Amino acid sequence: MRESSKTNQYRSNEFFREYLSGSVLDIGCGPDPVVLHAKPFDLEHGDASKITQYIHGELFDTVYSSHCLEHMENPVASLAEWWSLVRVGGHMVLVVPHEDLYEQGFWPSLYNSDHKATFRIGHAESWSPVSYDLGDLVRSLPGATVVSQEIHDIGFHYEWRPHISNVPRQLGTFRKFLSRFRHSVLKRVKHSFRNAVKVENSLNSCLAAIGIPVDQTHHGALAQIQIVAQKTQ
CATH class of the missing domain: 3.40.50.150 (Vaccinia Virus protein VP39)
Known part of the structure; x- marks a missing residue:
């Protein structure tokens, strides 16, 4: 970068x-x-x-x-x-x-x-x-x-920051997995949807609500x- x-x-x-x-x-x-x-x-x-x-x-x-x-x-x-x-x-x-x-x-x-x-x-x-x-x-x-x-x-979209700050250790590990999985999904979305940006924005907002961060x-x-x-x- x-x-x-x-x-x-x-x-x-x-x-x-x-x-x-x-x-x-x-x-x-x-x-x-x-x-x-x-x-x-x-x-x-x-x-x-x-x-x-x-x-x-x-x-x-x-x-x-x-x-x-x-x-x-x-x-x-x-x-x-x-x-x-x-x-x-x-x-x-x-x-x-x-x-x-x-x-x-x-x-x-x-x-x-x-x-x-x-x-x-x-x-x-x-x-x-x-x-x-x-x-x-x-x-x-x-x-x-x-x-x-x-x-x-x-x-920077502040609304995409995780809403959950204190989580059990095992849930934190799960969030790491979901964050990386998200990147994989979005690569496919960008090649498959005309409105990829809207799809991505919606996905990021949903993930933030359950504590999944976005780079x-x-x-x-x-x-x-x-x-x-x-x-x-």
């Missing part, structure tokens, strides 16, 4: 001028750098959680990372590494899945088995055993000032948090 390209559709020209016009390090970009002139750092370049072992003596106007931090074994230590590569006066831009919009009450993640952490913003408590408040993490970095923090939910990011929706921080010293 080209997450940066998907998000870039909704970013203003001012955002690009302010945060992405200078030197940019894009951590975890894969084949989808946030801007063409960004320096990429992905699996083939090394371990992002120990990035300073690979990048020496180079600071950036912006360190950018989209949908990478949730794959780190230790998000706190990884952020500290990334932050050390931001020049004074520069920025860090982070985008991560929102745990309530993406994982939707399920852990381990139904949709990406490599996720090692979940993220929230502005809530003291979480249903997730591996949850971090992204704002708190960033504010704990030395010299960090949060410029903005946003929930990106464009195209809406596959349909172009955003379900994420973005935070921008400036290094002031």
Whole structure:
């Protein structure tokens, strides 16, 4: 999934001028750098959680990372590494899945088995055993000032979120099965029905009523948090 390209559709020209016009390090970009002139750092370049072992003596106007931090074994230590590569006066831009919009009450993640952490913003408590408040993490970095923090939910249907939050363990397992079964059914529906979208919408609403989650990011929706921080010293 080209997450940066998907998000870039909704970013203003001012955002690009302010945060992405200078030197940019894009951590975890894969084949989808946030801007063409960004320096990429992905699996083939090394371990992002120990990035300073690979990048020496180079600071950036912006360190950018989209949908990478949730794959780190230790998000706190990884952020500290990334932050050390931001020049004074520069920025860090982070985008991560929102745990309530993406994982939707399920852990381990139904949709990406490599996720090692979940993220929230502005809530003291979480249903997730591996949850971090992204704002708190960033504010704990030395010299960090949060410029903005946003929930990106464009195209997200809140009515499709599961209505049942507390279920027995065995029912939770059944819900995982139904969620995956739903994807298989919808593939066939799209090839068999002219009004496939209406059929899908009705199915999603029915499943939500009995607690079955939907990965809406596959349909172009955003379900994420973005935070921008400036290094002031």
